[in-house]
Amino acid sequence: xxxxxxxxxxxxxxxxxxxxxxxxxxxxxxxxxxxxxxxxxxxxxxxxxxxxxxxxxxxxxxxxxxxxxxxxxxxxxxxxxxxxxxxxxxxxxxxxxxxxxxxxxxxxxxxxxxxxxxxxxxxxxxxxxxxxxxxxxxxxxxxxxxxxxxxxxxxxxxxxxxxxxxxxxxxxxxxxxxxxxxxxxxxxxxxxxxxxxxxxxxxxxxxxxxxxxxxxxxxxxxxxxxxxxxxxxxxxxxxxxxxxxxxxxxxxxxxxxxxxxxxxxxxxxxxxxxxxxxxxxxxxxxxxxxxxxxxxxxxxxxxxxxxxxxxxxxxxxxxxxxxxxxxxxxxxxxxx
Numbered sequence: 001x002x003x004x005x006x007x008x009x010x011x012x013x014x015x016x017x018x019x020x021x022x023x024x025x026x027x028x029x030x031x032x033x034x035x036x037x038x039x040x041x042x043x044x045x046x047x048x049x050x051x052x053x054x055x056x057x058x059x060x061x062x063x064x065x066x067x068x069x070x071x072x073x074x075x076x077x078x079x080x081x082x083x084x085x086x087x088x089x090x091x092x093x094x095x096x097x098x099x100x101x102x103x104x105x106x107x108x109x110x111x112x113x114x115x116x117x118x119x120x121x122x123x124x125x126x127x128x129x130x131x132x133x134x135x136x137x138x139x140x141x142x143x144x145x146x147x148x149x150x151x152x153x154x155x156x157x158x159x160x161x162x163x164x165x166x167x168x169x170x171x172x173x174x175x176x177x178x179x180x181x182x183x184x185x186x187x188x189x190x191x192x193x194x195x196x197x198x199x200x201x202x203x204x205x206x207x208x209x210x211x212x213x214x215x216x217x218x219x220x221x222x223x224x225x226x227x228x229x230x231x232x233x234x235x236x237x238x239x240x241x242x243x244x245x246x247x248x249x250x251x252x253x254x255x256x257x258x259x260x261x262x263x264x265x266x267x268x269x270x271x272x273x274x275x276x277x278x279x280x281x282x283x284x285x286x287x288x289x290x291x292x293x294x295x296x297x298x299x300x301x302x303x304x305x306x307x308x309x310x311x312x313x314x315x316x317x318x319x320x321x322x323x324x325x326x327x328x329x330x331x332x333x334x335x336x
Contacts, residue, residue: 073197073243076169077129080244082271083301088247088332089119090131092175092202095157100135101336102308108161112168121320122333129171133249133334134161136174137186139207139215149179149215150186158193165198172199173249177207179215183222187230194237200247201234203227206257206277221256224263231267238269245271249303249332252292253277266299273332275303281315282322289326303332 072080079085091111093101103111112132119128136153143149158174165172174193176186183203193199205222207215227250234246248270252258258274266272274296278288293302304323311317323333 073241075129075244076165076171076198077127082129082245082247083331085127086129087119087122087124087126088129088131088171088273088303089115089122090133090171090173090332090334091115092133092135092334092336094135094138094153097135100138101133103132103134108164112164112170115170116168118320118335122324124324124329130168131171131173131332131334132161132165133173133175133202134158135177136190137176137178137181139177139179139204139209141214141216143180148181149209150177150181152186152189155192158190162193162196162199170198171247173202173247174199175202175204177204177215178209179207180209180211180213183208183226184229184233187233191237194234194246195241195243197243200249201230202247202249202251202275203230204251206251206253219254219257221259222250224258224260224265227258227272228263228265228267231265231270231272234270235267243269245269247271247273247332249273249275249334251275251277251303251305253288255291261295261297264297264300271301272299273301273303275305275332275334276330277305279307279310281311282318285311285318286326293328301331302328303334304330305334305336307336 074080075082075086077086082088091101091103091114093103093105095104095108097104105111112130115130115132119130122128134153134157136158138151138153140149140151144151162172172193174190176183178186187194187201190201194201203222206219208220208222209215210220213220227248231248234248237243238246246269250258250273252274264272274293276289276292278285280288289304296302304326306318306323308317323330
C-alpha cells in the first residue's frame with residue numbers, strides 16, 4: 001500500500017514537477033522578457049525612466065524632386081545675342097497712316113509675311129530676323145494738351161503688333177519721335193513692353209525738338225550722352241529680368257542730328273545700332289553712308305534705311321545686293 005501510494009505519489013510528484021518545471025520555464029521566459037524590457041527602460045541604458053511614454057521613431061524624410069531651372073528668355077529665333085548671328089530686316093510705320101511707312105499699309109499680317117520674304121534676301125550668311133518697327137510715339141505739328149508736340153500710340157495697338165510679332169517670331173521695335181518731350185521719359189512710359197525679350201527701341205532724333213521748335217519745320221537733334229542714358233535704362237531692364245540682348249536703334253539723317261557722338265557708351269546687354277537715314281538715288285545714299293559711318297564709335301553696329309516710294313522718285317530703289325555691298329555691311333536694314 002505504502003509502495004503503491006509511494007508509486008502513485010511519485011507519479012503525481014513527477015507530474016507536479018513537470019507542471020512546475022513547465023511553469024518555471026514559462027516563468028523564466030516571462031522574467032527574461034521582463035528583464036529585457038527593464039533593461040531597455042533603465043535610464044542607465046539611455047532609455048526613459050518607467051512611466052514615461054516614448055515617442056515613435058520618425059519616418060525617414062523624403063526630399064521633394066528637384067525642379068528643373070526655368071529656361072532663360074531668348075530672342076525670337078533663338079539665342080541671347082543679336083550679333084553676329086542675326087541680320088535684322090524690317091518695315092516701319094503705323095496702321096492707318098500710309099504716309100508714315102509700309103508697316104501701316106493694308107493688312108498687318110500680310111506686311112509681316114512680306115517682311116519675312118524680304119529678310120531672307122538679306123541673309124548673306126546670317127540668320128534673318130524680321131522686325132516690325134512700330135511708331136509708338138509720333139511727333140506732331142500741334143502742341144497737344146500737354147504742349148509736348150507728340151502723340152502716344154494706344155496700348156491696344158502696341159499689343160496687337162506685339163502679338164503679331166510673336167506669331168511670326170519677329171522683333172518688335174518701338175519707334176520714338178519725342179517732339180518736345182524728353183526721350184528717356186517716353187522710353188520709360190513703354191516699360192511694360194520693354195520687359196519682354198522680343199521688344200526693343202528705335203529713336204528718331206530728327207523729331208526731337210528744343211524749346212520753341214516745331215516738328216517738321218527743321219531737323220531736331222540729340223546727343224551721345226542722351227542716347228547713352230536710354231541705353232543705360234534698357235541695360236537695367238535686361239539685368240533685372242535676365243533678358244537677351246536688346247536692340248537700341250538711332251536713326252540719323254545728317255551729321256547735325258547726332259551731336260557729341262564720341263560720348264556714346266555701349267551698355268551691357270544693349271546692341272547700339274546707328275541706322276543711316278536719308279532719301280535719294282543710290283549714289284546720294286552711298287555718299288550719306290560714307291559720311292555718317294566714317295567715325296562711328298567702336299562697338300556701335302550699322303543700319304541702313306530705304307524708302308519704297310521716295311527713293312524711287314526720279315531714280316530707283318537700291319537692291320539687297322547693293323545694300324550688302326556697303327562697307328561696313330549693314331546689320332539692320334529698314335524700309336519705310
